[in-house]
Amino acid sequence: MTQYMPLFRSCSSLRTLTQLHAHLLVAGRLRHDPLPVTKLIESYTHMGSPHSSRLVFESFPYPDSFMYGVLIKCNVWCHLFDAAIDLYHRLVSEKTQISKFVYPSVLRACAGSRERLGVGEKVHGRIVKSGLDGDDVIETSLLCMYGQTGNLSDAVKVFDGMSVRDIVAWSTLVSSCLENGEVVEALRVFKCMVGDDGVEPDAVTMISVVEGCGEVGCLRTAKSVHGMITRKMFDFDETLCNSLLSMYSKCGDLLSAERIFEMIVNKNAVSWTAVISSYNRGGVYEKALRSFGEMLKHGVEPNLVTLYSVLSSCGLLKLVREGKSVHGFAVRRELDPNYESLSPALVELYAECGRLTDSEAVLHVVGDRNIVSWNSFISLYANKGMEIEALSLFRQMVTRLMRPDSFTLASSISSCVNDGLVRLGKQIHGHVVRTDVSDEFVQNSMIDMYSKNGLMDSACAVFGQIKDRSVVTWNSMLCGFSQNGNSLEAINLFDYMYRNGLEMNEVTFLAVIQACSSIGSLEKGRWVHHKLILCGVKDLFTETALIDMYAKCGDLDAAETVFKAMSNKSIVSWSSMINAYGMHGRIGSAISTFNQMVESGIEPNEVVFMNVLSACGHSGSVKEGRFYFNLMKSFGISPNSEHFACFIDLLSRSGDLKEAYRTIKEMPSLADASVWGSLVNGCRIHQRMDIIKAIKKDLSEIVTDDTGYYTLLSNIYAEEGEWEEFRRMRSAMKSLRLKKVPGYSSIEIDQKVYRFGAGEELCFGTEEIYMCLRNLQHVTLEADCLQTNE
Template identity: 85%
Template sequence: MTQYMPLFRSCSNLRLVSQLHAHLLVAGRLRHDPLPVTKLIESYGFMGSPDSSRLVFEAFPYPDSFMYGVLIKCNVWCHLLDAAIDLYHRLVLEKTQISKFVFPSVLRACAGSKEHLGVGKKVHGRIIKSGVDDDAVIETSLLCMYGQTGNLSDAEKVFDGMPVRDLVAWSTLVSSCLENGEVVEALRMFKCMVDDGVEPDAVTMISIVEGCAELGCLRIARSVHGQITRKRFDFDDMLCNSLLTMYSKCGDLLSSERIFEKIVKKNAVSWTAMISSYNRGKFSEKALGSFSEMLKSGIEPNLITLYSVLSSCGLVGLIREGKSVHGFAVRRELDPKYESLSPALVELYAGCGRLSNCETVLHVVGDKNIVSWNSLISLYAHKGMLVEALCLFRQMVTRRIKPDSFTLASTISACENTTGLARLGKQIHGHVIRTNVSDEFVQNSVIDMYSKSGFVNSACMVFNQIKHKSVVTWNSMLCGFSQNGSSLEAINLFDYMYRNCLEMNEVTFLAVIQACSSIGSLDKGKWVHHKLILCGLKDLFTDTALIDMYAKCGDLNAAETVFRAMSSRSIVSWSSMINAYGMHGRIGSAISTFDQMVGSGTKPNEVVFMNILSACGHSGSVEEGRFYFNLMKTFGILPNSEHFACFIDLLSRSGELEEAYRTIKDMPFLADASVWGSLVNGCRIHQRMDIVKAIKNDLSDIVTDDTGYYTLLSNIYGEEGEWEEFKRMRRAMKSLNLKKVPGYSAIEVDKKVFRFGAGEEPCFQTEEIYKFLGSFQNITLDADYLQMNQ
């Protein structure tokens, strides 16, 4: 066989291997000699022909453990992981003794998917039984397998049991931590590695630098850079490129520029890293300038460079420059079928409003790059162009382009908040079920779609069918309950999560705080606040929600305490505190808070002015209301319909009906139902039916789905005995399918909230409640009788 070894080494392509295979077959060397068979299996596998490797293997009557190992290794090379694992199981059934050469390849196959972790653990058990668990290569393979499947605890156990921890073992563990998002743990391991006397190499340092970039901590980044300089690794171009990116992700663009200038031989990777860094810092013009310098220096850009430059053009809407880059790519034939650049081109043209260009790109791409279709559908949905997003999805289906989970999730989100599109959302949900493309991302989108369309029962049904729920799924259902007025259900769901020690985050607490706020459950809100502090999840958003909750539950002191304790305040925080004072009639405190906000450098927005006007309305402060209504223009804010409605409500309730009417007539746009309703309500309070009759024609032109508007008018006409107008209002409600929303009352007993509403199903202890009310009514009648006889 030794005479054939040079021939195997000279086989540089599949044709030569096939010729050698035929020669050995004719010579009869493939029936009893395992060495040429093993070399053929290896050669075919290396050339990317695993089927030929298997045919040679199956033709040999007595394959040994080593031959199995070679075929398993070939399958792993060709990413046929299931086939490799099946071969291992077959080997276990056939052979009692397994060569240790087999185990690293099998472990690499198991590392390829989390689904194979169970098999990997069994292989680990066999390794221990075989007594080869002290082999350095096998130990490193075990580290990789556990790390790549996300089982860091077992990876650390293997590492702790290693008698000798060399650079490869340390680097493998550090990389595993980074791959699983445990950046802090990776840095801790790196420190232990240095303390243990193991010198890192440039490859290890690249991993550490990339970890620092993900962490985004400038102090740690500078410390790592200092160590690289001391180890004299800063001459390595790849490491310099990583450092450049690290500093840009940590917000220190100046350091990125300095490192870039120090690189002597700048290649396409260096220039691309610098361009991407400028993009990350929103310096699109500098990115384009770097691209121009790159071309002048004679460096040929690659596809990643062009992608970054197109993104730069898209960020600032430079359509001419973007088209120029597009033309450059076409002339150089860098991406003739738009397989790589299409997502960036779609974003560029869509961002510049050139939708026809987007669709042209998509037609060229076809089904080769679904990312481009997804980008445009997502962009349409994000911009509120819901019909366009759904039409694009329909085109995909018509062209037989199979949508993936991202496509379905984006399309489903386009059906949210619109009752007319909810039916289409249900059809897409049906498509998800039929095609079995559903994953967590899609399921959460379905829950959101049903919730935001008002079908909370359908959302709950989908939620209950999900077996493995992440914190995002729980939050989707919590928000769904809270948004649809099912606050008790939201609180109960939160209680279930807390009792079962499920994962929670800031969004979880935000949803339950809003639920407590909706039903005025102060005790429950305080309990949630306590748990929020214990979990260490307090942030700007939860603090703002707590201010709103305490204010709506009547505890203004607690709202003030939360507000004062905030280390930083957003405009929403200021707005919530102003609204809290307004709800409680504290106009002086509301004005003082407004002045503090302006004094802190925070410019008020539309919502802040809405809240200060509402505060003036609650306290009847007409002069202050006029002042803040006129002040809006000073801050460059034009009053919208809600501002006018609030101001007119203030004037109308205070009896300034003529001024309110003049204000409506002077509005720069037509008044809607809320504006006219504010005036009509003031007329009712001050018994000015003459004004109602004078504006009768204006009122009759209003068409709205606000039941309160029709109810107010019908009640006024009924009180005045104008039954024809009363009937007309009721008919208008009926024709629009509107029903008066029933009111309800809620009471909190023993930390449980009970709700009472007219026409609702009997609740807990209904009979006892009515008996008590009956006896209370009798006591009241007796008291009235005694008072009359005195």
């Protein structure tokens, strides 16, 4: 065999290797000598012909364990993991002694094969039986296999059982933690590595640690790791520098990222791409584009990742001309001829720039080869409120026999939140059930869709079918109850979460605070506030919700305390406090808070003025209301129908019905039901049926789905004996399928709220309550009789 080795080294092409193969066949060297056979197997694999390697192997009559190991390793090189595993099973069936050289390659195949994840554990069992579990290389391969297949707990067990933990083992465990999303655990392992065991890290380990610091986003930890890298003299590694650049950008320190970039002597495409991505991540899109220009000037050829980032910058800046230029650059260089990689970025670019036709053109060129592009377009349509277009794209995907993934389904389901589209949402739900393409993302979207359409029974059914519920799933159900007026159910769900020690975040508390606010449950609201403090949740939105809750529950002092304790006050916070003073008739405090807000540099918006006008209405302050209604124009705000309705309600309640009517007629747009309803309510208060008759024609032209408007008019006509008009109003409600929303009363006992509505059957104490009412009625009758006799 020795005389043939120079011939193998001289084979520079598949053709010369084939000639050498033929020569060895003629010489009879491939019948009994395994060495040239093994060399041929390796050579064919390196030449890109694994099929020829397999044929050479099959032609040898008695392959040994070493030859099996070589072919298995060659299959792993070519990512033919299932073929490698099949060869291993064949070797096991021959009941020959398996060389330890075979196992590392088999374990790599087990890690790479998604279809046969359970094989690795069986291989591990055979390794233990063979007494090879103490081999350093095999142990590291086991550690890597468990980490890559998501069995991190088993990887840790292997690591803990290792007698010698070298730098490779430690680095493998750190990488496994990162690959499984356990970033904090990865950094803890690294700390143990350099601290407790005193193992010196290498550049490979530091790259993983740097990536972990970027994921955590903690600048202090990032700088500490950078300091270690500098002390260990690793910072001259270009790959490590690129990772440091990305780490600082993820931590929000663009200045440090720029400094790292300047330190890189030989800036390649990866370096330039890293700095461009950093600028994008930091929202400095103009700098990203300038860096791309500098990259081209330095003669560095961009890759697909570079172009993807640059196209994203163009889309976010709505620079369609520059985006088309980058698109043309990619076409001229033939970097992505089939739009396999750039199509999602191109779709987003043209859509963000309002060129939906161009986006669809890219999409149809891609066809059914890239589902990510279709997902991007469906998501864009859904986010822009173009639900019909989003669902149309989903239908096209199904027609093309493309298999929608979880992202497609979630985006399409989210497009069905509006009235009239819930039927399509149910059909997509059926598709999810039939195809079994469902994950937490899809299930949460279904809960949200049913909740926003008021179908809480369906939302509860989906929720009940989910076995592993994350905090997002619980929050989806909690928000659904809260938004649909099922406040008691929301509070009960929160109580269940708290009792069972489930994870809760600011969204959880926000939903339950809003539920307490809806039913005026002060004691429960205080209890939730206490738990919020204990859990360490301090969020601008929850604090603002607390202000609103305390105000609606009657505890204005608590609302003031929360507001004054806020370190950062948004315009929503100021608006909530103004509204709190308004609903308690404290017009002076409301105006004072408004002035403080303006003095702090925050300009009022439409909602703030709405709350100020509402405060004026609650206190009957006509002069102040007129002043602030006119002040809106000074801040560049045009009053909308809600502002007009509030101002006209203020005028009407005060008795100035003529000015209210004149204001309606001077409105820049036609008055809606809320505006006319404010005037009609004022006429009812001041017994001015003559004005209602005068505006009868205006009222008859209004078509609305506001049940309150029709109920108000019908009640007025009934009070005045206008039964024909009363019947006309009721008939209009019936034709529009509108129903008067029933009122209810509630009472809070021992931090539990009980609700009583007209016609409702209570689930507790019904007989006792009615018996008590009958007794009261009997006592009242007796008292009346006694008073009459006297």
